[in-house]
Amino acid sequence: MRSSNARVQLYFRAFVGFIGGYGCATVASALLTMFFPVERVDSVLSALMIAVALYVLCVFWAFIATSAVWAWLGLLLPTCAAAALLFLF
Amino acid sequence: MRPPIRQSMAWLHAWIGAVAGWILYFIFITGAATCFSVEIDRWMQPERPLVSQNVSQAQLLEAGFRRLGERAPNARIWVVSVSSNRDPSRLQVLWREGEASGNSRSLTKTELLDAGGNPIAYRKTYGGQLLYRMHYQLHYIPVVEARWIVGVCTFLLLIGAITGVIIHRRIFRDFFTLRFGKGRRTWIDVHNVLAVFTLPFQLMIAYSGLLFFAYIYLFPIVTIAYGSGDSSVRQFLNDLSTRPVVAGPAVDAAVRVSLPQIVAETNRLWGAGQVRYVEITDPGRPSERVAVSRQRDGPFRASEILVFDAVGSVMGRYDGPSSTPRLINDIVLGLHEAQFANPPLRWMYFISGVSVAFSIAAGLFIFFGKLQSISFRSFPIQQLNIGIVAGLPISIAIYFWSNRIIPIDLEQRQAWEANSIFVTWMLTLTFALMRSADKAMQNLLWAASVAFGLLPVINALTTQRHLGITLLRPDWTLAGFDLTMLAIGAAFAFAAVVTARSEAQEAG
Numbered sequence: 001m002r003s004s005n006a007r008v009q010l011y012f013r014a015f016v017g018f019i020g021g022y023g024c025a026t027v028a029s030a031l032l033t034m035f036f037p038v039e040r041v042d043s044v045l046s047a048l049m050i051a052v053a054l055y056v057l058c059v060f061w062a063f064i065a066t067s068a069v070w071a072w073l074g075l076l077l078p079t080c081a082a083a084a085l086l087f088l089f
Numbered sequence: 090m091r092p093p094i095r096q097s098m099a100w101l102h103a104w105i106g107a108v109a110g111w112i113l114y115f116i117f118i119t120g121a122a123t124c125f126s127v128e129i130d131r132w133m134q135p136e137r138p139l140v141s142q143n144v145s146q147a148q149l150l151e152a153g154f155r156r157l158g159e160r161a162p163n164a165r166i167w168v169v170s171v172s173s174n175r176d177p178s179r180l181q182v183l184w185r186e187g188e189a190s191g192n193s194r195s196l197t198k199t200e201l202l203d204a205g206g207n208p209i210a211y212r213k214t215y216g217g218q219l220l221y222r223m224h225y226q227l228h229y230i231p232v233v234e235a236r237w238i239v240g241v242c243t244f245l246l247l248i249g250a251i252t253g254v255i256i257h258r259r260i261f262r263d264f265f266t267l268r269f270g271k272g273r274r275t276w277i278d279v280h281n282v283l284a285v286f287t288l289p290f291q292l293m294i295a296y297s298g299l300l301f302f303a304y305i306y307l308f309p310i311v312t313i314a315y316g317s318g319d320s321s322v323r324q325f326l327n328d329l330s331t332r333p334v335v336a337g338p339a340v341d342a343a344v345r346v347s348l349p350q351i352v353a354e355t356n357r358l359w360g361a362g363q364v365r366y367v368e369i370t371d372p373g374r375p376s377e378r379v380a381v382s383r384q385r386d387g388p389f390r391a392s393e394i395l396v397f398d399a400v401g402s403v404m405g406r407y408d409g410p411s412s413t414p415r416l417i418n419d420i421v422l423g424l425h426e427a428q429f430a431n432p433p434l435r436w437m438y439f440i441s442g443v444s445v446a447f448s449i450a451a452g453l454f455i456f457f458g459k460l461q462s463i464s465f466r467s468f469p470i471q472q473l474n475i476g477i478v479a480g481l482p483i484s485i486a487i488y489f490w491s492n493r494i495i496p497i498d499l500e501q502r503q504a505w506e507a508n509s510i511f512v513t514w515m516l517t518l519t520f521a522l523m524r525s526a527d528k529a530m531q532n533l534l535w536a537a538s539v540a541f542g543l544l545p546v547i548n549a550l551t552t553q554r555h556l557g558i559t560l561l562r563p564d565w566t567l568a569g570f571d572l573t574m575l576a577i578g579a580a581f582a583f584a585a586v587v588t589a590r591s592e593a594q595e596a597g
Contacts, residue, residue, distance in 0.1 A: 009092050010100050026309040040314050041328035042414040047310045048303040049417065052296060056247055063097045067090060086313060 013071050017062025020075035025055035027082040034089065095256055102252040103456060109242040109249070110453045111477055114446050116239060118481055119224040120294075121442030122217065124427065124435050125570075127175040129217030132570040133492045135552040136211040137201065140178050140564045144204040146171055146362045147352055149180045152206030153367075154348045157182050160200070162373065170366040174384055174431075176566065178204060212497045219507055220485070225301070228507065240306045246295045253284055273458060275591065276451050283448035290441040297425035300418065329415070331391040333405035335378055335398075346401035348379065354401055355381050365392060375399060388423035389416075450478045461526075469522055472529050476521030477514070479533035482581070484513040486540035489574075493551040527592055534585035542578025545571040 029051035033043040058075055065071035092100075122129065131137060153169035161167070164184040172179050180202040200208045215222075227235040284291075304311050304325060315321035348369070355364060363384050370378045376399075383393040389409060396405035410416040423429065427438050457474040491509035495502045517536070521529040548571060549555035559568040 006092050006096075009090070010097055013092075013097070014101065014104070026307050027313075030310045030313045038412060038414065039328070041325060042412045044304070044311055044314045044325060045329075045414040045418050047314075048307055049300065049414070049421075051307050051310060052244075052247075052299050052303060055244070056251065059248055060251070063092075063101065064094065065091065 009068060012068055013062045013065075016068075016072050016075060017059040020072060020079070021055050021058030021062065023079045024058050024075045024082075025051045027079050027086065029054055031082040031086050034086070098252040098255045102249055102256060105245045105249040105252070106449070106452050106456055109245040110449055110456070112238065112242045113246055114449045114453070114478060115227075115481060116224055116242065117442050117446035117449065118485070119220045121439050121446065122485065123221040123224050124430075124439040124442065126217030126221045127172065127179075128566050128570060129220065131176060131179075131566050132554070133214045133216040133489070134201070134209075134211040135548075135554040136209055138178065138203050138209070139554075139559070139562050140566065141204060142177070144178060146173055146364060147349070147356065149178075149204060150352050150364065150367060151349050152202060152204065153180055153182050156200070156202055156206040156208070157184060157372070160184070161186070161198070165371060167369040167372050168366055171364065173362055173365075174386070174429075180204070180206075212492075213501075213503045214492055214506060215503045219488075219503075225298075228511070236302055236305065240299060240302055243295050243298045244306075246291065247299075250284070250288065250291050250295070254288070257281065257285075272591075273455060276455050276458075280448050280451035280455065283444045283451065287441050287444045287448065291445055294425060294442075294445075297421045300421055301425070331394065331407045333380070333394055333396050333407050335396050335405035345377075345399050346397075351379050351381070351397050351401055354397070355395060358395065359383060359393075378404075380405075385423075385429045387429055388427075389419045390423040390426065390428070391419055453478060469526070471526045472521045472524060473518065475526060475529045475533065476518035479530065479537065480514045480517030480521070482577075483517055483533065483537045483540050484510040486537065486544060486574075487513040489544055490540070490547060493547050531585060531589055534581050534588065538578045538581035538585060540578075541574045541581065544574040544578075 026047075029047040032050065033047040036043050036046060038046070061074055062071045065074050149171050150169055153171075154167075157164070157167045157169065160182075161184040164186050166183075166185040168183040170179075170181045170183070181199060182202060183197055183199045185197045201211055203209055225236065225239050226232050227238065230238070299306065304322065308322075311322060311325055315325050348367070352364065352367070356362075365382045365384045368380045368382070370376075370380075379397040381395045381397070385392050391407070391410070393409065394405075394407040395403055398404045410419045427435065430438065453474055454471075457471045461469075461471045488506060488510045491506045495505055495509075499505065517533060521533060524532065545556055549557065554564075554567050556568060556571050558564075559571070562568075
């Protein structure tokens with residue numbers, strides 16, 4: 001049976017991936033499409049389409065990251081950076 | 090310190106199956122049925138006339154206008170709806186009295202008409218549209234919460250499919266491996282073959298499915314662009330809407346043009362038989378606006394619209410998506426709904442959907458088999474799973490049975506048809522809990538075979554739309570339904586025999 005340490009790792013990474021991934025994917029896509037020279041509705045549509053794919057990638061990132069801390073930071077830092085940029089613009 | 094990739098992917102894959110498996114199974118079974126929702130509608134309304142080949146769309150529309158003129162001359166909105174590519178003789182009219190901009194559903198009345206414009210008295214039923222609605226908003230649960238549940242499970246499917254590919258070591262060789270009579274190994278092979286075979290379909294369906302309500306699931310994106318609150322969501326949907334905005338002066342009553350003439354003008358611009366519905370605002374008044382929507386023959390979800398005023402000049406139009414993101418959005422959503430699909434393509438969607446459902450069922454069977462031997466020694470959890478998985482097809486067959494058996498004049502009979510699905514499901518679940526896993530599987534597979542196989546018989550006993558009549562016409566929609574039920578019954582019988590033999594082989 002899996003050791004309890006490995007199990008905690010998995011639960012933690014799942015939590016980080018799904019929760020952190022949601023934040024990262026939504027904010028990063030919103031930032032990305034803000035700079036498209038299109039109407040507002042089009043930038044939202046593009047952001048939504050990109051965000052779904054990005055969210056999937058974020059979840060996998062959380063399991064591939066070399067350490068639990070890096071899994072968390074790898075999602076938190078881009079989220080904060082994107083949120084800050086969005087706030088500025 | 091990172092857990093080995095294959096281990097974490099396998100853990101994730103199993104967890105996702107456990108959490109979302111049953112709901113995804115339900116979504117794919119009802120979704121597959123939705124491929125034929127219009128055909129199911131027709132079968133569940135046997136009072137409608139048999140198909141007649143030689144009525145043109147223009148004649149149907151004219152009959153609809155005439156009926157509305159008699160029945161609701163003072164209504165604010167008229168709609169005449171036909172659906173040539175799925176159901177050539179369907180003619181539905183709707184009208185709303187009172188304020189044209191009101192939102193109250195109960196003010197809208199509807200009738201189904203025959204080719205001569207006479208109303209058909211048909212039994213109240215949700216028809217195939219119930220299966221369609223349940224597929225994305227379940228049943229009994231408030232709509233918003235249900236859509237969230239479906240959305241989360243759909244996203245989990247995306248992750249689950251990809252984790253499945255990653256943990257599958259020899260994916261190409263294993264695709265050609267299907268060993269029978271090996272118990273769990275056989276189930277794993279079935280799960281793999283069906284899942285890999287439908288992998289592109291799964292990815293397309295799940296991704297496109299998420300896009301329908303992505304603006305709800307990923308609400309921060311809408312909030313960032315439009316601001317927070319309901320009004321901003323409404324603004325977004327408004328911006329997305331393809332309804333041409335038409336405002337204009339009222340016209341002189343003396344030069345009015347009749348509705349059949351507007352249809353003729355539409356046929357001149359689009360070709361004959363291209364109308365999907367005609368919506369008339371303020372019929373008969375100088376401010377009349379006639380919006381004509383086109384049949385869908387390509388994957389674009391939104392169809393072209395022409396808006397005429399009372400003198401027959403085009404004053405507004407929608408010609409298709411006006412930007413690339415909207416184009417992509419339309420195509421992706423259109424691929425999910427496949428409204429444009431011809432019968433062979435529709436069958437491919439159906440078979441793919443059912444295959445994914447069976448793949449999930451096989452996975453659930455493997456998972457609960459393992460779980461039973463590890464954790465739940467005193468609780469029959471595998472039987473719970475069998476009752477749920479095998480019970481759903483039986484419940485859908487009973488839904489069709491209930492359409493023929495529930496008395497026509499029973500108050501709210503359509504709600505009782507819907508209830509029959511879940512009552513049956515509860516019964517199959519309870520039954521399975523009382524049996525051993527093998528017996529439960531056998532009994533329920535045979536029950537499904539009987540439930541589907543006897544449906545054409547019940548049809549013959551209760552209506553004038555059974556195979557004896559529909560094959561002679563031939564009315565392929567109705568006959569096809571009965572024949573498909575027989576085929577599904579035969580398939581379940583085959584499954585019952587194969588699993589019995591497999592178990593004997595494994596035990597012996």
